[in-house]
Amino acid sequence: MKTVYPPMDSRQHQFEALVRGHSTDLYRYAYWLCGQDALAQDLVQDTFLRAWRALDKLREVSAVKAWLITILRREHARLFERKAMPSDDIDDLDLPDPQAAPERRTEESALRQAIATLEPKYREPLLLQVLGGFTCAEIAGQLGLGEAAVMTQLFRARQKLKGQLGNEEQAAEISEL
Numbered sequence: 537m538k539t540v541y542p543p544m545d546s547r548q549h550q551f552e553a554l555v556r557g558h559s560t561d562l563y564r565y566a567y568w569l570c571g572q573d574a575l576a577q578d579l580v581q582d583t584f585l586r587a588w589r590a591l592d593k594l595r596e597v598s599a600v601k602a603w604l605i606t607i608l609r610r611e612h613a614r615l616f617e618r619k620a621m622p623s624d625d626i627d628d629l630d631l632p633d634p635q636a637a638p639e640r641r642t643e644e645s646a647l648r649q650a651i652a653t654l655e656p657k658y659r660e661p662l663l664l665q666v667l668g669g670f671t672c673a674e675i676a677g678q679l680g681l682g683e684a685a686v687m688t689q690l691f692r693a694r695q696k697l698k699g700q701l702g703n704e705e706q707a708a709e710i711s712e713l
Contacts, residue, residue, distance in 0.1 A: 551588055558604055559584075561668060565605060568663050569612050571652070579615075583608040602674055605664065609678075650700040658693035661686050 562583060566576035586607050594603060651659060661679065664670045672690070676683045 547591060551584075551591055554587065554591075554600060554604075555584055558601055561601065562604055562608055564667050565663060566608055566612070568651075568667055569609075570615075575615075579608055579611050582611045586611065601668070602670065602678055605668055605670075606678055646701060647697075650697050653700065654693055654696060658689050658696060661689045662693040665690060 559580060562580045563576055566579040566583075567573065570576055570579065583604060587604060594600065651662070654662070661675050664675045664678065665672075670678070672683050672686045675681075676686045679686065681689075
């Protein structure tokens with residue numbers, strides 16, 4: 537027996553295209569924010585749920601990625617409003633990424649740890665630029681800063697990473713970010 541589905545409206549088509557086009561970027565950014573696979577997936581799902589509810593309010597289709605990132609950042613912030621996070625000191629734990637190759641694991645781990653230790657005012661613009669592909673002007677708009685301030689924060693973030701890593705190969709890798 538053939539199942540007959542009702543015709544999809546343009547809103548649903550628009551939303552499905554939005555999910556297909558941006559879910560990978562949102563997941564990557566969410567993972568950098570929280571560092572946990574399951575939580576990152578939940579954040580992306582919550583982001584798309586809020587986006588579906590507010591899809592009619594989207595004015596500029598060209599700014600959809602920035603709109604979704606803003607929703608994701610707010611969803612991440614809501615996590616800390618809703619519940620107290622465990623405050624155990626986990627700095628002593630060294631948990632390797634089981635999917636990474638052994639030779640890449642230490643480099644990626646060092647870079648991840650160095651980025652994680654950056655102050656949020658440096659880390660967030662860097663992640664938006666590197667993972668989100670946003671320009672300085674777009675980052676400035678999302679964070680409510682001036683474009684010059686964003687460029688300064690990006691420069692300082694890279695300088696701090698170079699100082700933390702010290703290794704010439706890793707410093708070269710950061711310069712490419």
